[in-house]
Amino acid sequence: MRRRLLLLLSVPLLFLAACGAEAMTARDWATSVCGTLGPWRTRIGELTGGAQAAIKPDSTPQTAKEELVKLIQGAAGASSTAHDSLAKLPAPDVEGGAGVRDTFVAALATARDAYGQAAAELGGLDASAADFYDRVSAVMTRLNSAYSAGPDPSSLDSKELKEAFDTVPECR
Template sequence: MRTCRTSTAGKLTVVLATLAVLAGCGGGPSPRAWAASVCGALTPWRSEISKLTSSTDEQMTAQTTPAQAKENLVRLFGGAEQASETARRKVEQAGVPETENGEAIASGFRDSLGKMRDAYGRARDTIDGLGTGEATVFYGGVRAAVETLNKEYDASALDTSQLNSEELKKAFDEVPECR
């Protein structure tokens, strides 16, 4: 009798171990589910970045004091930094799509958003460090910070041509969240 119990327990252990291994090896979201999650994270992010970009442009041309412009720009770039981090976290929470090169693709999205977040943070810190005593010098510093931001932002953009998964390309084209 003892042998039967040990045998049954041993079989159960093997089954559970096999399930644990299988769960660790796969089980990521389908390409469609992953694309929907990623687009669900990126759609509000894009909207927020667009709104913040418009507000930044307005600040650059508004008739405000350098101190007011500094306060507004620091807040705007801080908002863009936070929006980028929120999107990055949501993409991270989406997991790894169950597709060829899924980890590399998911990592590419996360890394790109992290670099954008960092670029906004550096722009915020640069502008926060500018003196406001002389308007010409302040706005020159702002322009330089924005030029650097634009270069860093462009350099951090995800190269979607490297999405080597036909399943994901199709999913991004088809899911409603990505339209």
């Protein structure tokens, strides 16, 4: 009986210990971040390549619209997946680690939201309008502006994290 009681009491302690991991080493954090961002970049590259291959000089505006919406929606989805993965990571165990983590998460949220807004705008365009391509250009300009306005995680202020990002294989 006593043994069972000790076992029952140890389970919550193990659970608390596992949940109490509030930080990761700089190296482990960089590995996780690059392990998330690599597939994100690859997916966006694949989507871009697919759209470029599908939109030919003789493509109809409707085809161009469909392919662009597919590209931008896919980029929004990839950004959302990457965002959710990074949001689950604990902060790196460096000075200002929580702020660094929040900057990475916010940058992906900005990308996700910018792509989502652009997909909605592109989806609402009339492909038969005479100014269709001008409107597409305006949407893409707004997308670039919104994307660029987000936080810039490349301006890390942590020597440990810079070194980790420079040395872990996943980040090359």
